[in-house]
Amino acid sequence: MVNKADKIYVAGHRGMVGSAIKRALEMNGFVNLICRTSAEINLMDQQMVAAFFKTEKPNYVFLTAAKVGGMQANDTYSADFLYENLMIQNNVIHNAYVHGVKKLCFLGSSCIYPKLAPQPIKEEHLLSGSLEPTNEAYAIAKIAGIKMCEMYRKQYGCDFISAMPCNLYGIGDNYHPENSHVFPAFIRKIHLAKCLDEGDEAELIRIWKREKKKYACKENADTLEGWLALSGITQTKINHQRSTKLTLWGSGMPCREFLFSDDVADACLFLMQNYSNPMPINVGSGSDQTLAELAAQMAELIAYKGKICWDGIHSDGTPRKLMDVSRLAGLGWTKKTHLNDGIMVAYQNFLSSG
Secondary structure (H helix, E strand, O other), rough: OOOOOOOOEEEEOOOOHHHHHHHHHHHHOOOOOOOOOOOOOOOOOOOHHHHHHHHHHEEEEEOOOOOOOOHHHHHHHHHHHHHHHHHHHHHHHHHHHHOOOEEEEEEEHHHHHHOOOOEEOOOHHHOOOOOOOOHHHHHHHHHHHHHHHHHHHHHHHHOOEEEEEEEEOOOOOOOOOOOHHHHHHHHHHHHHHHHHHHOHHHHHHHHHHHHHHHHHOOOOOOHHHHHHHHHEEEEEEEOOOOOOOOEEEOOOEEEEOOOHHHHHHHHHHHHHHHHHOOEEEEOOOOOEEEHHHHHHHHHHHHHHOOOEEEEEOOOOOOOOOOOOOOOHHHHHOOOOOOHHHHHHHHHHHHHHOO
């Protein structure tokens, strides 16, 4: 992308990654951006997508639109995750070819790699072993998108690339009480536990009402106490002393790598201008930590002083997912946002989200 006036379509511009890419493009002086909401164009509708590409004729495409969610959502709605993501990818990638898009960047996920892949995970480990069962449907859809980009490059010479980010977080994340990823789920629960520990009932009621209005899910219990308990937050009082306990899922021992959404957006712009290869390329921070360490770090930054426990019942999922980012580093890109800074930005975003 050399010409700032090139027409660029950001598919999924309202999502966390898509909105970050849109911000990055605008900050870098790109002025001809195409964005459509899901109400304006249903990317699962083949005819609508074909008509859109025929009319708009974008030069470049960032494909970030996808149905996403945490482990529970992936496991519960596996058919939806597989079908919807396949349809979105097929329609956008195929029409990018048909209508002569110069370059397309497809956003995948680290879950494409085998559950027990060697660490750190290299791009060559794709399809070398079994997937994590709880997010298999989403992973298969993303693998299909990678292979579609690869085959359209092979058969038609399309400059379509695939970027595989690690676990992402940031502005515009999903804080759904049931279906969010681990990072926003921790932020939400730790904040609520802090409020209960400090006796800030007004803030608890504010978040409770916000979620009752925004989400139709079982977490929105009829009582404040029941709502907190469904999030693993309880309190006992002995001799007028409060003791707050937050119970998180699993053992806390899985290791995860996290990257701020504006960093992955910066990486995508960098790859659009510096990478052209059929092999997907990993995008990550290059370091990981246990979920127990992440929760403790968040608690310290958010100032929650109560207990954090682990239920040991829910599945841990993949034991470790650390990406080998040496190929991307070799091209000259590394992350910019320190995790502590990113946590606080995400926390403020949670507090102010509608």
